[in-house]
Amino acid sequence: MSSAELHDWNPASHRKAGQPVRVHDETLRDGLQNPSVKDPDLDTKIEILHLLESVGVDSVSVGLPAAGPRALEQVEVLCREIVDSGMRIRANCAARTVASDIAPIVDVSQKLGLSIEVTTFIGSSPIRQLAEHWSPEFIRERSVAAIDFAVGHDLPTTYVTEDTTRSNPEVLRDLFTTAIEHGASRICLCDTVGHATPWGVAALIRFSREVADSVKPGIGIDFHGHADRGLALANTLAAFEEGADRLHGCLLGVGERVGNAPIELILRNLGRIGWGRDRDLSRLDELCRLVARTAEFPLPPQVSEPPRDLAHGPAF
Numbered sequence: 152m153s154s155a156e157l158h159d160w161n162p163a164s165h166r167k168a169g170q171p172v173r174v175h176d177e178t179l180r181d182g183l184q185n186p187s188v189k190d191p192d193l194d195t196k197i198e199i200l201h202l203l204e205s206v207g208v209d210s211v212s213v214g215l216p217a218a219g220p221r222a223l224e225q226v227e228v229l230c231r232e233i234v235d236s237g238m239r240i241r242a243n244c245a246a247r248t249v250a251s252d253i254a255p256i257v258d259v260s261q262k263l264g265l266s267i268e269v270t271t272f273i274g275s276s277p278i279r280q281l282a283e284h285w286s287p288e289f290i291r292e293r294s295v296a297a298i299d300f301a302v303g304h305d306l307p308t309t310y311v312t313e314d315t316t317r318s319n320p321e322v323l324r325d326l327f328t329t330a331i332e333h334g335a336s337r338i339c340l341c342d343t344v345g346h347a348t349p350w351g352v353a354a355l356i357r358f359s360r361e362v363a364d365s366v367k368p369g370i371g372i373d374f375h376g377h378a379d380r381g382l383a384l385a386n387t388l389a390a391f392e393e394g395a396d397r398l399h400g401c402l403l404g405v406g407e408r409v410g411n412a413p414i415e416l417i418l419r420n421l422g423r424i425g426w427g428r429d430r431d432l433s434r435l436d437e438l439c440r441l442v443a444r445t446a447e448f449p450l451p452p453q454v455s456e457p458p459r460d461l462a463h464g465p466a467f
Contacts, residue, residue, distance in 0.1 A: 164424055166392055172426055173209040173397040175373065176414055178442065179229075180212035180245055182401035185410060191445040193225055197232050199402075202438040203240060206418060207430030209397070210241040210268065216259065217252035227259050234263050243268040243309075248297035257304045269301040270339065272311035275318040275326060287322050294326060295333050302334035309337040309373065316340070316347040316355060327362045337371035337397070338363060342386060345379025345409070349389035352376075356393035375399040376412045383412035388420060402442045403450070415439055 178199065183190055191199070203211055213230060216223040230242050244259075246252035248271050260267045273294055279285065294310065301308040310330035312318060327338050340355055347355070356372065363370040374390035376383040376399070387398050400414030415435055421427035443450045 161424075164392060164426075166394060166426075170394065171396060172391060172421065174207070174414065174417060174421070174427075175243070175397050175399045176203050176208045176211045176401065177375070177399055177411060178203075178211075178401045178405065178414070180214050181375075181407060181411060182405040183446075184407040185405045185448070188405055188446040188448050191442075193228060195441070195445045196225065196229060199438065199441060200229055200232060200238075200240070201236070202434055202441065204238050205434045206432050206438060207427065208240060208414070208418075210243050212243045212245060212270070215245040215252070216255040217246060223255050223259075226255075227262070230259055230263050230265050230267060234265050241268060243270055246271045246297070246301075248273040248293045250297065250300040253297060253301050253304075253306075256301075257306065260304075260306060266305075266307060268307045268309060270309040270311050271297045271301060272313055272339075272341075273297075274314055275312035275322060276314035277319065278317070279314060287325065290322075291326060291329055294330060298330055298333045298335050307337075308335050309339050309371075310335040311339040311341060311373075311375075313341050314343040314346075316342045316351060317344075320358060323359070324362050327359065328366050331363060331366040331370055335370075337373055339373035339375055339399075340390075340395075341375045342377055342383075343375075345377040345383065347376070347386055348380075348382060349385050352386045352389045353393045356390050356395050360394055371396050373397040373399060377406065377408065378404060378410045378412065379408060383410070384416050384420070387412045387417055391421070391426075402439055403448055405442070405446065405448055 179196055214222050214226045216226040226244060233242055244256045244267055246256060246269055253269055256267055256269055273290055298308055312326060340359055359372055372395045374387060374395040376386045391398055398417055400417045401411040402414055404410040404413035418432060
């Protein structure tokens, strides 16, 4: 070997070959909770939806329809666009663990003939229990009622525990086991306040996989990371390495407080390590610039101007 050859010190991934990984976009839901962004108009959201499909994003949260009439209307329009355009991207809606939040998702699904994934969420950490005066038993009972309602209407259901990375393992074991027994097909682990390190995320993924497999092998595991410690991307890649099969992110990292994992960097990094090379990212730069312009979320100075020479690839 020539001493002039580049040497890659990065170890090869130990993730099992052939184990699929999906990418889920939260820009139009969690991303818009950033206090510094503008909510794009509906035509722009439709354009974003098509561009997300073009770069190979697998699923997208189109909103929380129980938030009000405007949110419900926009969810229906975006879902109708998916149906009318024959899009491959899967629609997903957020809901608290109450039937009244899930009912509008059921209505839109039945109206359009579209299977919409329900992501029903509830806080699981001691802080939320203290603030809300919740007991673990109350959280379990409320979770069961919501999952039963969604599954009873034949909708794929993901059970989301907020602040998972600060939750007691025995509480999580009980909640995950119960959710899966009642028909949840995925569990979503959230680093809601950006507390975790990559090592903590790896431990959480291993724990969650062991619990899920003990109940029903094949249950999906999502990871949803925030950037309070600047570790959202690193944590997401750690989750991937340990076997999480769906990774959440938002374009440009927009999101609540300091933001979420940047989905453009998730896509680029997956491609660089040999996962997701079948995705065509040629319009990723266009997508990022559209979001930056319409959400009024400025790009970093080094990429604020369009690249002069695209021969070396887009800026992202």
